[in-house]
Amino acid sequence: MNWSTNVWKQIQPIYNRILNMPFIAELTDGTLPKEKFKFYMAQDSHYLEHFGRSLSLIASRIENINDTLTFIRFAEGAIVVENALHESYFKDFNLTDKGSMQPSCHHYAHTLKSTATLANIEVAVAAVLPCFWIYREVGHYITTNLKSVNNPYQKWIDTYGGEEFNTLVEQAIKITDRLALNCTKAQQNLMTDAFITSSHLEYQFWDGAYNLRTW
Numbered sequence: 699m700n701w702s703t704n705v706w707k708q709i710q711p712i713y714n715r716i717l718n719m720p721f722i723a724e725l726t727d728g729t730l731p732k733e734k735f736k737f738y739m740a741q742d743s744h745y746l747e748h749f750g751r752s753l754s755l756i757a758s759r760i761e762n763i764n765d766t767l768t769f770i771r772f773a774e775g776a777i778v779v780e781n782a783l784h785e786s787y788f789k790d791f792n793l794t795d796k797g798s799m800q801p802s803c804h805h806y807a808h809t810l811k812s813t814a815t816l817a818n819i820e821v822a823v824a825a826v827l828p829c830f831w832i833y834r835e836v837g838h839y840i841t842t843n844l845k846s847v848n849n850p851y852q853k854w855i856d857t858y859g860g861e862e863f864n865t866l867v868e869q870a871i872k873i874t875d876r877l878a879l880n881c882t883k884a885q886q887n888l889m890t891d892a893f894i895t896s897s898h899l900e901y902q903f904w905d906g907a908y909n910l911r912t913w
């Protein structure tokens with residue numbers, strides 16, 4: 699079994715907890731209170747900047763030059779494309795000031811940056827993979843369970859449920875599996891730990907927004 703199939707099995711309890719979060723249920727039926735979505739968007743805007751920097755660090759460290767190019771594109775996607783989504787939401791929801799980073803976002807963003815800088819490259823790549831993979835799965839889940847026609851969060855849903863995003867995720871999984879193939883079992887276990895930690899932090903990110911958790 700390849701590394702990714704195995705790790706995805708391992709995070710099933712976390713993934714199922716994510717699918718059962720009120721944030722996801724209310725995003726799906728469009729009833730999520732605006733102030734919670736605004737909190738999420740503002741925090742995510744901070745997150746994306748740090749995430750983009752983490753991807754750029756990985757791009758510069760990864761050995762295969764084609765992988766460097768792929769990670770440069772991921773970084774660009776995080777900063778340019780995703781920020782466009784946020785900007786349009788900032789307008790739609792009258793959000794002018796994103797404020798400072800709050801605990802869930804701060805923890806996640808800085809964990810990714812230190813991992814991207816200090817950990818072995820395969821561990822750094824494994825740490826960013828849940829950002830792609832969990833969002834794709836959640837995007838598909840929401841798309842298949844959509845109830846309301848006039849969902850105010852439709853743009854967000856379309857971004858992550860779409861085919862374009864799916865292609866990026868497939869590329870990210872493929873690179874990570876290739877790196878894992880050249881690793882010892884001990885190194886693969888460190889990759890797995892990093893993937894699991896980021897999956898927990900994805901959960902915490904939504905939980906922090908739903909509960910409007912501040913310092």
Ligand SMILES: Cc1ncc(C[n+]2csc(CCO)c2C)c(N)n1
Nearest residue numbers: 742745772775776780829830833903
């Ligand atoms: C907390 C949090 N985690 C993951 C994503 C999803 N995401 C953001 S950028 C990017 C890659 C684009 O190249 C992906 C998958 C998010 N928005 N917020």
